[in-house]
Amino acid sequence: MKISPNKEDYIKAIYALNGAHEVISNKDIANELSVSAASVTDMNARLVKENLISYYPYKGVQLTALGVRVTNQLIRKHRLWEVFLYEKLGFQWNEVHDEADRLEHASSDKVTERLNDLLGNPQYDPHGGLIPNADGTIDEEKITLVPLTAIEVNQYFIVKEVPDDEHLLNYLFDKGISINDKYKLININAYDGMLTIKDVHTRDEVTISEKALEKIKVIQLMNG
């Protein structure tokens, strides 16, 4: 049941590319991890054997339920170390990521939970990222949702909730906006109030009208 640091990095990369919800291409993973596409094919075979991903030849991979859970536990370790580095060791928020990336592979569950206690069971890391639970679940209700109108230019956010309004849903669908995707607010038009937002993963920019804003609930993030 123990998984190698390299495999941990792979499933984290897939997760970061939204692999909990959609099929992720070989190329994107190769890109994210700075390895060759052939290496990704290699590793995919290994991850399938451990039931961490589903593999669709020539299409890509998606995390299994187990894969999501394991990745969330990794992210928990990562983010708790980030809090520790930030709060206890006086690191700056931009320095903690790389250090935490190494420590996360070296900490047992026991150390992780003791660390959680030391830090007072924090809910967010220094970047504003939600810290998953020890069992690899995420408490969605802990998240403070705000209307999209509360976001300012250059801030990042994740779309979390839209009302069950057929016209609005169609509108957002046409624009390619999805639940759980991460965006950056690029511009608020001074004249008509329309927002230009950019999908962090696809890098597509779309413009949405003022009319929809109040109903879209998002999580505001501290950075990308």
Place this chain on the structure above:
Amino acid sequence: MKISPNKEDYIKAIYALNGAHEVISNKDIANELSVSAASVTDMNARLVKENLISYYPYKGVQLTALGVRVTNQLIRKHRLWEVFLYEKLGFQWNEVHDEADRLEHASSDKVTERLNDLLGNPQYDPHGGLIPNADGTIDEEKITLVPLTAIEVNQYFIVKEVPDDEHLLNYLFDKGISINDKYKLININAYDGMLTIKDVHTRDEVTISEKALEKIKVIQLMNG
């Protein structure tokens, strides 16, 4: 200049077998690390390339000055993590070793020194081991030497100093007792006061007479 976790484990093992001061056999290293003797020959070649050990074919290896310094820096990391686990995370002294063994490979110098600050620049780990300096040196004068008479049954100690007395030196040499070796006090004979001590590495038990005790200076350890 970065060295792999495996190599780090090798030089730590050589150091633990007193490889800072004497030539250590292939077999002993294989034993310490639970690998084959052939694997040790393999790794020796790699460590020589990095100038961490001197290699004497068919004889064994000894740490270079660089090897000693690097190992001490590793031991510093290990022991600081032990203090952290013990003092901040509430682990027991017998639980800290394995956890620290993993964390030591994952912590940068920067994290190590911040950790040192957080812990208030401690001098000893929970087992009583002296924490080396950041530059890989050891402040010998910090060590509190006590006569062997101060040790009690079942305690561990390291022989650190004997007077320049030819007869006593010969006596100890015949018994196989060496400077910097670690022992456990097994028994104090109620009638004649002779000590039975056991070499932690060779597992040899020897008996030494009361006469020699006061002159032998040792470091008392909290455990093995």
Place this chain on the structure above:
DNA sequence: AAATATTTTTAGGTTAGCCTAAAATGAAGG
């Protein structure tokens, strides 16, 4: 629909660390 471009897979190779079995070396005893 065919041609072209992109992506994925396969094939074959590398390095770090490990292994076993056999050969070489060194140490110890008669």
Place this chain on the structure above:
DNA sequence: CCTTCATTTTAGGCTAACCTAAAAATATTT
């Protein structure tokens, strides 16, 4: 000094991760 025994080294193989180059599959463009 020579034989025996222990130890070390060599030889040949293994797995996890990587690589490049070529072949196969898919996507896009005309």
